[in-house]
Every structure is written in structure tokens, then in C-alpha cells.
Amino acid sequence: MNNTSDHDLLRLMHRGDHAAARELWSRLGGRLTALAASMLRHSAGASLGPDVVQGVFLKVLGRPARELKSIIDVAAWLTTLVRREAIDTRRRFDRGRAGPGAVMANIGHDAGAASADAELLSALDTLEEHQRELIQLKHVAGLTFDQMALVLEENRDTLASRYRVALQRLREVMSGRESAARAGVGRSS
Numbered sequence: 001m002n003n004t005s006d007h008d009l010l011r012l013m014h015r016g017d018h019a020a021a022r023e024l025w026s027r028l029g030g031r032l033t034a035l036a037a038s039m040l041r042h043s044a045g046a047s048l049g050p051d052v053v054q055g056v057f058l059k060v061l062g063r064p065a066r067e068l069k070s071i072i073d074v075a076a077w078l079t080t081l082v083r084r085e086a087i088d089t090r091r092r093f094d095r096g097r098a099g100p101g102a103v104m105a106n107i108g109h110d111a112g113a114a115s116a117d118a119e120l121l122s123a124l125d126t127l128e129e130h131q132r133e134l135i136q137l138k139h140v141a142g143l144t145f146d147q148m149a150l151v152l153e154e155n156r157d158t159l160a161s162r163y164r165v166a167l168q169r170l171r172e173v174m175s176g177r178e179s180a181a182r183a184g185v186g187r188s189s
Contacts, residue, residue, distance in 0.1 A: 006074035014061060014068055021057075028075055029053060032082045035141040039086040039133075040093075041121075052089055056081045076147035079137070083151060123173040131166035138163060 001009065001023040009027075012020030037049030056078065071077045124132050137143050137151060145163070149156040 007068075007071065010060070010071070010074050011065075011068055014063070014065060024074075025057070028078055029057075031140065031142045032056075032078060035079065035136055036082050036086045038136050038140050039083070040090055048089060049086075052085050053082055056085055073147055073150055076143065076150035079141050079143060079147070080151045083137075119174065119177060123170055123177065126173050127166060127169055131162070131169060134159065134163045134166050135170065 001019060004012075004020070004023070006024065006027065009020045009024040013024055032053045033049045035049075036052040037047075040048050040052070059081070060078075124135065127135070134148070137148050138145075143151065145156045145160045148159050148163075152159060
């Protein structure tokens with residue numbers, strides 16, 4: 001099945017072919033789960049990422065076969081579905097939260113994660129939501145700008161330009177933190 005297109009795998013999965021479902025999951029499941037976990041890390045938590053993606057795959061099985069024929073890019077289409085479901089899950093969680101003192105679920109990495117990962121996550125949090133989402137779609141979901149244009153229903157070139165701005169902003173934040181850390185080194189209290 002390695003030579004089978006994503007579109008054919010989707011069609012076969014929809015017909016009940018378990019091997020096709022496993023192959024499609026093998027190709028796309030990891031990055032879709034990472035995207036969902038990344039989008040949910042401050043509200044519902046990364047632990048719901050796999051549930052979101054599995055739910056999307058189950059919903060796909062309930063879609064009419066004629067709808068599947070019109071899909072241009074399977075990875076972009078599934079990313080769109082996962083993105084929407086993650087946003088809906090985050091909203092449901094946020095509405096049901098006990099209040100500002102509620103305990104947040106894990107943020108996508110364990111206590112032993114490298115401080116560089118924590119710094120990057122913290123720097124990502126300083127970006128505006130649309131900038132953070134572009135970086136997530138590009139680096140977590142692994143989409144091309146053409147696929148991102150399908151997911152976000154925006155012009156490819158506009159998204160590429162916004163992505164470059166987001167990446168530059170991220171670099172500035174990381175550089176500023178690095179400079180601040182260096183300035184603090186060697187100081188005595």
C-alpha cells in the first residue's frame with residue numbers, strides 16, 4: 001500500500017479496508033495528533049490530541065462517498081477537520097472551565113523536556129494566535145503553503161508572507177530572551 005495515493009487510501013478506508021486505514025493513519029496520524037495537541041495545550045491539554053484525531057477519522061467514515069471524490073488534497077482536508085475539531089474542543093473546554101484558578105492539563109512536554117523546548121513554547125505563546133497557527137500548520141502538521149491555503153481558505157502568497165512575519169517575530173522573541181539571559185550571566189546578587 002506504500003504506493004497507494006492518500007486519496008485512494010481514504011476511499012478504501014471509507015469502504016472498510018482496515019489496512020488502508022492503518023496506512024493512512026501511519027502517514028498522517030502523527031502530525032495531525034501533534035497539531036491537535038499543540039492547539040489544545042493551554043486549554044484541553046495535549047492528552048486530548050489523539051482523541052480529536054480519532055474522532056475526525058471516525059466522522060470521515062460517516063461522510064458520503066461522493067464528498068470524498070471532491071477532495072483535492074487529503075492531508076489538507078484532514079488537517080482542516082482536525083483544526084476545526086481542536087478549536088471546537090478548546091471552546092467547549094474553555095466554557096466549562098471552573099475559573100482562572102483551574103488546573104491546566106499538561107502543555108505538550110514532560111518535566112524532563114529540554115529547556116530549549118520550554119523556551120520555544122513560551123516564545124510561541126507571545127505570538128498572535130494567527131501567527132502561532134501558521135507556524136503550527138507549517139512545522140507541526142508539516143503542510144506546504146498550498147495545503148495551508150486550502151486549510152485556511154486564504155491566498156497562498158498572503159499566507160507565506162504572514163508566515164515569514166511570524167517566523168521573524170519568533171526569532172526576535174527568542175533572540176531577546178537569549179540576550180537577556182546572557183546579560184544576566186555573571187551578575188552577582
